[in-house]
Amino acid sequence: xxxxxxxxxxxxxxxxxxxxxxxxxxxxxxxxxxxxxxxxxxxxxxxxxxxxxxxxxxxxxxxxxxxxxxxxxxxxxxxxxxxxxxxxxxx
Amino acid sequence: xxxxxxxxxxxxxxxxxxxxxxxxxxxxxxxxxxxxxxxxxxxxxxxxxxxxxxxxxxxxxxxxxxxxxxxxxxxxxxxxxxxxxxxxxxxxxxxxxxxxxxxxxxxxxxxxxxxxxxxxxxxxxxxxxxxxxxxxxxxxxxxxxxxxxxxxxxxxxxxxxxxxxxxxxxxxxxxxxxxxxxxxxxxxxxxxxxxxxxxxxxxxxxxxxxxxxxxxxxxxxxxxxxxxxxxxxxxxxxxxxxxxxxxxxxxxxxxxxxxxxxxxxxxxxxxxxxxxxxxxxxxxxxxxxxxxxxxxxxxxxxxxxxxxxxxxxxxxxxxxxxxxxxxxxxxxxxxxxxxxxxxxxxxxxxxxxxxxxxxxxxxxxxxxxxxxxxxxxxxxxxxxxxxxxxxxxx
Numbered sequence: 001x002x003x004x005x006x007x008x009x010x011x012x013x014x015x016x017x018x019x020x021x022x023x024x025x026x027x028x029x030x031x032x033x034x035x036x037x038x039x040x041x042x043x044x045x046x047x048x049x050x051x052x053x054x055x056x057x058x059x060x061x062x063x064x065x066x067x068x069x070x071x072x073x074x075x076x077x078x079x080x081x082x083x084x085x086x087x088x089x090x091x
Numbered sequence: 092x093x094x095x096x097x098x099x100x101x102x103x104x105x106x107x108x109x110x111x112x113x114x115x116x117x118x119x120x121x122x123x124x125x126x127x128x129x130x131x132x133x134x135x136x137x138x139x140x141x142x143x144x145x146x147x148x149x150x151x152x153x154x155x156x157x158x159x160x161x162x163x164x165x166x167x168x169x170x171x172x173x174x175x176x177x178x179x180x181x182x183x184x185x186x187x188x189x190x191x192x193x194x195x196x197x198x199x200x201x202x203x204x205x206x207x208x209x210x211x212x213x214x215x216x217x218x219x220x221x222x223x224x225x226x227x228x229x230x231x232x233x234x235x236x237x238x239x240x241x242x243x244x245x246x247x248x249x250x251x252x253x254x255x256x257x258x259x260x261x262x263x264x265x266x267x268x269x270x271x272x273x274x275x276x277x278x279x280x281x282x283x284x285x286x287x288x289x290x291x292x293x294x295x296x297x298x299x300x301x302x303x304x305x306x307x308x309x310x311x312x313x314x315x316x317x318x319x320x321x322x323x324x325x326x327x328x329x330x331x332x333x334x335x336x337x338x339x340x341x342x343x344x345x346x347x348x349x350x351x352x353x354x355x356x357x358x359x360x361x362x363x364x365x366x367x368x369x370x371x372x373x374x375x376x377x378x379x380x381x382x383x384x385x386x387x388x389x390x391x392x393x394x395x396x397x398x399x400x401x402x403x404x405x406x407x408x409x410x411x412x413x414x415x416x417x418x419x420x421x422x423x424x425x426x427x428x429x430x431x432x433x434x435x436x437x438x439x440x441x442x443x444x445x446x447x448x449x450x451x452x453x454x455x456x457x458x459x460x461x462x463x464x465x466x467x468x469x470x471x472x473x474x475x476x477x478x479x480x481x482x483x484x485x
Contacts, residue, residue, distance in 0.1 A: 017464055017478040050472050060473055089474055 020087035023077050027086075033065055036077055036088070040070040050078075092198045092208050092250075093320055094229040096179070096215060097240035100132030100144075101192030104223060105171040106164040107134075113159055121160040122148060124410055131163075166373045166381035166417075175219055176323075182218040185322025193240075195233060197320045212248045221246060230256055234315035238267050238286075256314050261287025268308040274301060286312045329362065329420035331355040338377040338412035345406045345416065346399075352418040353398050362423065366391040369422035372402050375415040382409060391424025449483075458482070 026035040033041050046066040053060050061081040068074055077088050098104065103120040107113050117140045120131025128148040140155040151158055172191055179186050183204060184196040198211045205211040212227050219225045228239025230251040238260060243249040251259045263286045265278055278301075283289050289297070290312040298306035310316070331352045339345060349372065356362075368391040373383040384405040392398065402418070449461050459482040466478045 015462075015480045016475045017480050019475045052472050 018090050020078070020089040023086045023088040025077055025079075025086035027079070031063065031079065033067060033077055033086075036067060036069060036075060039073075041067045042070050043068045045074075092202075092229050092231060093195060093233050093236045094198055094212055094215070094227055095189075095193065095195050095233075095236040095240040096219065096225050096227050097237075097243070098175070098192040098219070098223045098225050100134075101172065101223075102163070102168050103132040103134070103161060105168040106161050108167065108171065109164075110161075113161065116159055117142065117155050117157055118159040118161050119144075119151065121162055123163065162380045164381045165383040166375070169371075169373075169383060175223070178218040178220075179215060182214050184215060185320070187320050187323055189237070193237070195236065195320050196322070198229065208250065209248060212250075216246065216248065230259075232256065232314050232317055233320065234311045235260060238263055241267055257287075257290075260290070260312065260314065261285060263287075265289060268311055270304060270308050274304065274308075277301070324422070329356060329359055329423075330417060331359075332415055332417040334415045335413070338414055340409070340412035342406060345409070345413075346403055348416050349402060349406060349418065350395070350399055352416065353395055353402070356418055356420060357393060357395060357398075362393075362420070363426065364393075365423040365426045366393040367398065367420050367422075368424040369420075370398065370402060371419045371421050372405055373417040373419065374409060374413040375417075376410070377412045377414055380411070382413075384408065385421060387422075 024035075024037050025033045028034050032044050032047070035041065044065055044067050046064075048064050050060060050062045050064065059082060062078040063081060064076060064078040066074070066076050075088055076090060077086055079086055100120075103118070104114075106120060107118070114134060115136060117134060117137035119133040119137050119142060122128045122130065130142065130144060130146050130148060130151050132144050133142050137155060137158060140158070142151045142155050142158060146154075148160075168191060172188075176186050176188060176194060179194065179196065183201040184198075185200065186194050186196045188194045196215075198208050201211050201214075202208055205214050208229065212229060216225055216227060224245035226240055226243035226245055227248045228236045228241070228243055228251070229248070230236040230239055231253040235251055235256045239249040239251050242263065265275060265284060265286060267286065268289075270278075278284075278289065283292075289309060292309065294306065294309050297309040301308070333348050333352055335348075339348075367388060369385060369387045371383055371385040373381065375381055386401050386405065388397075388401055452461055461483050462480045463483045464478050465481050467476070469477050471477050
């Protein structure tokens with residue numbers, strides 16, 4: 001679809017799709033989210049870990065949760081164990 | 092002979108029709124919402140108090156603390172202006188509106204009917220009505236007629252004979268010429284203040300110094316071209332309105348109401364199968380003001396989906412909840428001018444349409460507004476590493 005995706009101009013202006021956004025999360029004692037962005041979590045549907053790039057200087061260690069909020073919204077949040085903070089992202 | 096009928100401060104006069112008491116008080120048309128806080132036209136009382144059109148709001152209020160700001164009422168202005176044009180058309184004049192409050196027409200066709208130029212122009216003044224304080228300038232050329240109307244008093248008919256045109260234009264100020272403000276300053280810096288002073292300069296030198304707009308102004312200063320006035324196409328009366336029992340601001344409700352109004356407009360038999368070229372969406376605001384936006388379609392159409400997409404985004408510009416929504420057909424296209432495709436366009440045809448659509452988005456939103464998603468590592472376990480959004484300016 002893109003004729004010169006690798007051009008200097010494109011590289012300069014290119015952005016990441018689905019970049020993580022900081023989230024306000026209150027977690028329980030077991031580390032599962034209880035409140036996300038001031039909304040109560042009704043159900044934690046799934047949980048998984050992503051550990052990658054451990055051989056680089058920017059290792060990735062995330063604990064993902066797919067949750068359903070009180071409002072009915074489906075959301076993916078993860079705890080970045082390297083940076084010790086929470087993010088939302090479409091997994 | 093070409094005549095120009097002028098109603099200075101038309102927008103303010105139209106907005107004051109509902110509040111005639113303010114016409115004798117210091118009042119001014121409020122600045123446009125979201126624009127620079129500059130006053131619109133002002134009443135005579137405000138002018139006597141030192142307030143001038145185009146003055147900054149703060150300065151005007153400091154000069155005249157009792158100044159009343161009149162809210163803009165674009166729907167009323169449009170309605171009143173259409174009324175003025177129709178009354179002139181009913182009197183037999185083929186009108187060519189220049190802007191709100193200024194209209195040009197030829198007297199040639201009705202001079203015999205009214206027995207002369209002056210009686211015909213008196214008929215035009217009477218048709219408009221003295222409440223609007225109209226004035227008329229008439230001359231052999233359009234610009235001279237406009238200039239004559241600009242210097243005439245309310246209710247006056249100023250006829251400039253062809254042999255006197257040059258002498259008439261010479262002492263008039265340069266501000267009558269259609270030039271950007273910085274050009275006036277430039278001309279004043281060169282010591283030019285009167286139209287005659289500009290007209291006496293060599294045309295090539297003016298064009299070299301001021302460019303095409305200067306050349307045009309120079310030509311007008313010498314009277315302008317002789318051209319006939321082409322009357323507008325007869326206006327159509329096709330409109331549908333929907334009044335709400337309570338004020339509405341919800342975009343979904345507004346879009347549904349717009350869709351329903353468009354369906355009703357498309358079903359009107361007066362349309363006779365002709366597509367819409369220009370439409371306007373207007374609303375009466377809950378606080379009593381009004382709002383109006385006109386849209387000219389690139390291709391005349393009668394497709395509901397395309398009409399919705401053209402007018403729908405305008406609803407987001409509504410400044411307040413509304414109590415009435417109105418859709419007006421301003422101009423209709425020619426009947427059956429569009430060749431329909433026998434088979435669904437595909438391949439190259441679809442690609443051409445897509446490219447054209449993207450070109451239009453870029454033209455309105457700027458470069459970098461159209462992006463493509465490029466997969467770079469779809470296998471990655473890290474979601475944000477799988478794809479990039481890359482501007483597409485090809």
